[in-house]
Amino acid sequence: MTQAADYQPSVLVETADLSRDEWLAYRRKGIGGSDASAVLGISPFRTARDLYFDKLNIVTADDGGNWVAMEMGNLLEDLVARIFAKKTGLRIFQRKVMYQHPRYPWMLADLDYLVEQPDGTLAILEIKTTNYNARDKWEYNGEEIVPVYYEAQGRHYMAVVNLNRVYFCCLYGNSEDEVIIRCIDRDMAYEQELIALEDYFWHDNVLAKNPPPYTEDGDLILESLRRSLGPSDKDAPPVPITPPQFARVARYQELQEEKSQLSAEVRRLEAEMQRIKAMIAVDMGKSCTATYEDAGGSYTISLNSSRRPIVSRDRIDRMKVLHPDLYAEYVTFSVSRKLVIKKAATPAA
Structure with a gap:
């Protein structure tokens, strides 16, 4: 699969006035940049099967379920962009559209910002937020990096809009100096492999209604099953x-x-x-x-001594009996499934 050297992206839809549901419906018409890492099996948030279910509108995929973090990211996007512009001196602007690759119409891109570089060429700006403890994900062995799941997103965008650079600006604190700025340039070998894998996912999985296999870490797979199947059923018959x-x-x-x-x-x-x-x-x-x-x-x-608040099992049981309303309001349960394997006794001859 070869990549065209000179092309302009199409505009699938103007996004400025779209509702959230309308925007999601357009995203289901193809693969977006934030989907790329799930297709590659390197997303820390969701599996390829989660993405498959989302594209078919069977189960909506969420990126990790931390709605507060996601909402903070949305609220701080403009602020982080302004910090990037101030620190770099580069002009940034937005185009509220969803782009579409002219050759691979299932490749979509909804960019945060565009950047005008000193030589007049354009680049992409992706805005990220994280916490102070997670900032080390932007370094490896003392070298500055972009986390692989964000790299896949950036390379997908470069392929769609035919630009050669992506900047990332990630805020991890509460001052303008607590930001990480990185950039990656286009890699055509990576891009061709990415397009091939996304093409397979779109045509052989989504359009063919053939769910991709689970290849990710166990915790991510179990969370995917919880989202798609709901809680386990003790009354369900055994599965051969x-x-x-x-x-x-x-x-x-x-x-x-x-x-x-x-x-x-x-x-x-x-x-x-x-x-x-x-x-x-x-x-x-x-x-x-x-x-x-x-x-x-x-x-x-x-x-040194340390103290932390705990509630003993006895006190929880007492609360359940004496204060059932408080128990119902404040006690929550984590759900897990324990695997137990028992071998039946061999029948006597």
């Missing part, structure tokens, strides 16, 4: 599985045994560490700090 499916069960049992052996060693080490910690506490008495110095260097040893 095939020999290839049982191979997973057998492998799980092998790993369970391996983990059990390693856990025993971990417990032994933790017990030894706890005893040594107790002896250090004996040496320190009531002090929270100790010092030591020899030819190898000087050391400071801290052993």
Whole structure:
């Protein structure tokens, strides 16, 4: 699959006056930039099957479910863009349209901003927000990077609108100095592979109504199942599985045994560490700090107390009996599914 060298993107729709539902309906006509990482299997938020369900309007995919973070990102978009413009001196502007690739009409792009560069050419500006603890995702081994899931988004956009650079500006604090600015340039080899994979997803999965296989991490798959199937049903009949499916069960049992052996060693080490910690506490008495110095260097040893609020199981049970209204209002439950494998006894001959 070759990429045209000179083309202009089409405009699928003007987006300025679209409602949220109308905008989502247009997005379901193809693959957008934020969908690219799910197609590639590198999204930390959703699986390719989540995206498949979303495109067919079966189950709406959400990026991680943290609506507060998503809303903050939307509210701060203009502010972060202004910070980028101030720090770089580059002119930025918006075009409220949804672009469409002229050759691959299922490739769509809804850009945050466009940037006028010093040589007069245009580039793309993507606005991101994160928290202070997650800013290290923009570095690797001391090198400045763009997280791979955002890189896929940027490269998808470059392919659609035929521009050669994407800037990213990510705010992680509450001042103009707490921003990360990165840029990536076009990579045609990456782009051709991306287009091929998106083409397959769109035609062989979405249009063919053939759900893609799960290839992602276990937690992401389990969350995907929760979204698409809802809670498990204890009254549902047993599901017979095939020999290839049982191979997973057998492998799980092998790993369970391996983990059990390693856990025993971990417990032994933790017990030894706890005893040594107790002896250090004996040496320190009531002090929270100790010092030591020899030819190898000087050391400071801290052993501080910490307090955190907890509610015991007994108190929760008491609340349920004595204050059922408060219990219903404030007690929530996390849902998980525990896998237990039991082998039936072999019938006597």
